[in-house]
Amino acid sequence: MISGSPNWLVRNKFLVAPLLLVVAGCTAGNGEGLDAGGRPIAGPPLVNSDFQEIQDTIFTPICTTCHVGANAPRGLRLDAANSYAMLVNVASVEVPGTLRVNPGNPDASYIVQKIEGTAAQGVRMPANGPPYLTQDRIDLVRRWIAAGAPMAAQPGNILQVTSSVPAVAETAPAGTMKLTLVFNADVDPARVSDNSLELRDANDDLVPIAGASVPEGRANVVEITLARPLPAGSFQLTVRGDGPAPLASMAGHVLDGDGDGAAGGDRLIPFEVAGGAAR
Amino acid sequence: MTMRTHFIRLGAAALLLALSATSRAEPYLAAQMGLKCGQCHVNPTGGGMRTLFGNTFAQTQLAAKRIGSDEDLWTGQVMKFLSVGGNARANWDFADVPHQSSTNEFAVEEARAYLDFGVIPNRLSVYIDQRFAPGNATNMEANVRYWVAENTLYIKAGRMYLPFGYRFEDDNAFVRQLSGINMQAPDEGVEIGLEKGPWTAQLAVSNGTAGAPEIDKGKQVVARAEFVQSAWRVGASAAFNDTDAGNRRTAGVFGAYRAGPVVLLGEVDYISDDSIGVGGRKLAATLAEADWKMAQGHNLKLTYEWFEPDRDVDEDEQTRSSLVYEWAPIQFLQLRAGVRVYDGIPQNDLQNRKQVFVQLHGFF
Numbered sequence: 001m002i003s004g005s006p007n008w009l010v011r012n013k014f015l016v017a018p019l020l021l022v023v024a025g026c027t028a029g030n031g032e033g034l035d036a037g038g039r040p041i042a043g044p045p046l047v048n049s050d051f052q053e054i055q056d057t058i059f060t061p062i063c064t065t066c067h068v069g070a071n072a073p074r075g076l077r078l079d080a081a082n083s084y085a086m087l088v089n090v091a092s093v094e095v096p097g098t099l100r101v102n103p104g105n106p107d108a109s110y111i112v113q114k115i116e117g118t119a120a121q122g123v124r125m126p127a128n129g130p131p132y133l134t135q136d137r138i139d140l141v142r143r144w145i146a147a148g149a150p151m152a153a154q155p156g157n158i159l160q161v162t163s164s165v166p167a168v169a170e171t172a173p174a175g176t177m178k179l180t181l182v183f184n185a186d187v188d189p190a191r192v193s194d195n196s197l198e199l200r201d202a203n204d205d206l207v208p209i210a211g212a213s214v215p216e217g218r219a220n221v222v223e224i225t226l227a228r229p230l231p232a233g234s235f236q237l238t239v240r241g242d243g244p245a246p247l248a249s250m251a252g253h254v255l256d257g258d259g260d261g262a263a264g265g266d267r268l269i270p271f272e273v274a275g276g277a278a279r
Numbered sequence: 280m281t282m283r284t285h286f287i288r289l290g291a292a293a294l295l296l297a298l299s300a301t302s303r304a305e306p307y308l309a310a311q312m313g314l315k316c317g318q319c320h321v322n323p324t325g326g327g328m329r330t331l332f333g334n335t336f337a338q339t340q341l342a343a344k345r346i347g348s349d350e351d352l353w354t355g356q357v358m359k360f361l362s363v364g365g366n367a368r369a370n371w372d373f374a375d376v377p378h379q380s381s382t383n384e385f386a387v388e389e390a391r392a393y394l395d396f397g398v399i400p401n402r403l404s405v406y407i408d409q410r411f412a413p414g415n416a417t418n419m420e421a422n423v424r425y426w427v428a429e430n431t432l433y434i435k436a437g438r439m440y441l442p443f444g445y446r447f448e449d450d451n452a453f454v455r456q457l458s459g460i461n462m463q464a465p466d467e468g469v470e471i472g473l474e475k476g477p478w479t480a481q482l483a484v485s486n487g488t489a490g491a492p493e494i495d496k497g498k499q500v501v502a503r504a505e506f507v508q509s510a511w512r513v514g515a516s517a518a519f520n521d522t523d524a525g526n527r528r529t530a531g532v533f534g535a536y537r538a539g540p541v542v543l544l545g546e547v548d549y550i551s552d553d554s555i556g557v558g559g560r561k562l563a564a565t566l567a568e569a570d571w572k573m574a575q576g577h578n579l580k581l582t583y584e585w586f587e588p589d590r591d592v593d594e595d596e597q598t599r600s601s602l603v604y605e606w607a608p609i610q611f612l613q614l615r616a617g618v619r620v621y622d623g624i625p626q627n628d629l630q631n632r633k634q635v636f637v638q639l640h641g642f643f
Contacts, residue, residue: 012538026565026585029594031624038588038595038624061627065588069552069560070520070527071459071499075491077524079555093491094417121414123389127463128451130382131374131632166557171591173558274558 037061040169049184050144051084051151052162058137059083062126073127076100080163087111088149094121103149106142115141151184158256158263159249160184161239166271172230174274179224179237185249186219195245197224202234219250232275239267306445307570307580308341310535310542313509315479316446321362321395323433323472324481324503325446326462327408327420328364328393329355334643338610343576346609353611353643360400364393366642373635377628387412388638391419402426419465435470442470442481442503443516444531444546453564453586453599454546458529460518464489466499480504487520497521511536516548525554544568561590578605580617597623597630613640 035041037060059078067078074093076086087101092110102108110119115133117124124132144150151162165180166172179199192212199207208227215223224237240246241257241264248254258265305325309316316325319333329337334355338345355362368388375381390412396405408420422437440446443460455461468485480503487499498521505514513534520527531548546566553559568582584599603617615638623630
């Protein structure tokens with residue numbers, strides 16, 4: 001025992017007692033209202049695709065323990081807003097001659113080498129393993145890359161929202177004046193109008209939209225400009241897949257807003273706007 | 280006087296000198312001895328190659344017993360201007376994840392070699408930390424260090440581990456993962472340090488890319504200061520990383536207290552990162568550690584960690600508890616065995632895993 005442990009504890013009670021209290025107060029969460037990634041559950045899954053499954057079962061719950069934010073290791077951020085753009089056709093930092101994801105070629109993709117432990121550099125991922133990814137998760141990544149590493153479900157006979165800014169249930173900065181929608185396919189600009197998009201506040205009052213358009217060179221994106229900065233509070237953006245003016249792709253496929261794999265249904269994106277001065 | 284005898288006397292003198300003055304070392308060992316990290320490591324913020332004192336300490340104080348004769352005292356200095364060092368860790372790991380089959384494996388956690396070219400003794404050094412496993416050789420640190428003002432001030436430039444909080448051996452500790460500043464993620468920049476009396480302080484400016492190439496004009500500024508006394512120490516760290524994706528602010532406090540054979544050690548870090556999500560995210564992590572020196576060469580380490588991934592989301596917190604026994608039977612050899620229990624949200628199996636490990640650690 002610690003050289004006369006009762007005496008030791010008595011002598012150091014003023015230090016040990018507060019430490020025990022702090023430790024007792026710092027417990028794990030019960031996960032209520034959260035998904036497996038620890039994020040609030042809100043709305044249906046955005047897209048039923050291999051990539052979304054990789055994001056939901058690997059990147060968000062496992063990798064973003066480290067690979068998130070401005071200090072993400074090797075600059076690789078794997079949160080939902082950044083993962084695809086930072087992986088597909090992007091050179092690895094550790095082995096610059098190898099792409100992180102080489103569409104169509106899993107063996108030549110650095111991410112596969114890292115999760116299988118065959119990479120030329122560094123530790124096997126996840127770095128806090130073992131355990132490492134199970135074989136079915138590795139197979140999922142391989143299958144996605146072998147299929148060409150598409151962002152969205154194949155075949156492209158439906159139009160779906162793959163991400164948004166702000167994302168579902170996220171808190172946007174005070175003074176937000178722009179909302180962004182990203183789709184799995186090119187959007188028909190002629191179908192983008194006030195009738196296909198609707199923003200309401202917590203009182204269910206309409207919030208005026210100054211304009212919505214498909215930016216040049218980003219045909220799968222819709223940018224929404226608001227008439228005035230959003231005040232603090234709760235809002236919900238509705239992207240129409242039903243009604244007289246649903247959004248549709250350039251191929252004429254109407255939005256699958258409810259994620260059931262068939263055209264139709266509105267996509268609902270609730271979000272918050274933080275209080276305080278605009279940044 | 281032979282060269283060996285000279286080294287032995289030099290080592291003994293360094294040990295006596297260090298024990299009689301404020302010095303530096305690795306977190307719990309440093310707190311146990313009342314030393315600064317840089318007493319045992321050529322890097323003033325700890326980790327990596329050991330100093331003459333560090334090597335002497337490892338042979339005469341850390342191990343349960345020393346084998347070999349005094350003539351065999353290892354100093355690290357293989358030539359007049361060149362010192363070498365290294366670490367190798369071989370593991371057996373067992374992992375039990377809910378709803379999955381348990382796994383176990385042997386693995387080389389890491390093998391590293393250090394070179395320190397003291398081209399102008401006690402003044403100018405060129406330092407290299409090269410990792411040889413796992414994977415191919417990777418440079419982790421390569422920098423030039425120049426001391427001035429009677430070894431109270433230094434400037435260091437090149438690739439380095441940044442100064443933030445305590446440099447724990449366990450890079451998977453929540454506080455090290457959260458800060459993103461650990462021994463897996465060197466950065467390139469410049470560091471200025473002060474080592475005076477009970478103070479050790481550093482200020483560094485780096486790319487802020489955690490080892491990736493610089494992609495914007497923003498830089499990261501990191502500051503760390505610690506006040507070291509023989510029985511206690513307290514410090515604070517702060518970092519600001521300016522990136523196009525969003526700014527990241529990190530702050531932490533840390534400290535240790537020695538009570539007889541037990542060292543209590545803690546760190547609390549808080550981060551606000553604008554680059555995560557839309558409105559940014561605020562995160563926090565803590566670590567509380569108790570190290571009990573049961574006898575010379577025997578240490579029992581108990582840690583409890585807490586991680587808050589998003590201050591705006593309730594019930595998403597995680598904890599990690601570890602019990603690790605460390606036995607150094609002879610000099611430069613350490614056997615570590617431990618169990619780590621993770622506790623997180625029930626819908627994430629990995630956050631509720633258990634790990635057991637046995638590690639053979641050779642170092643010099």
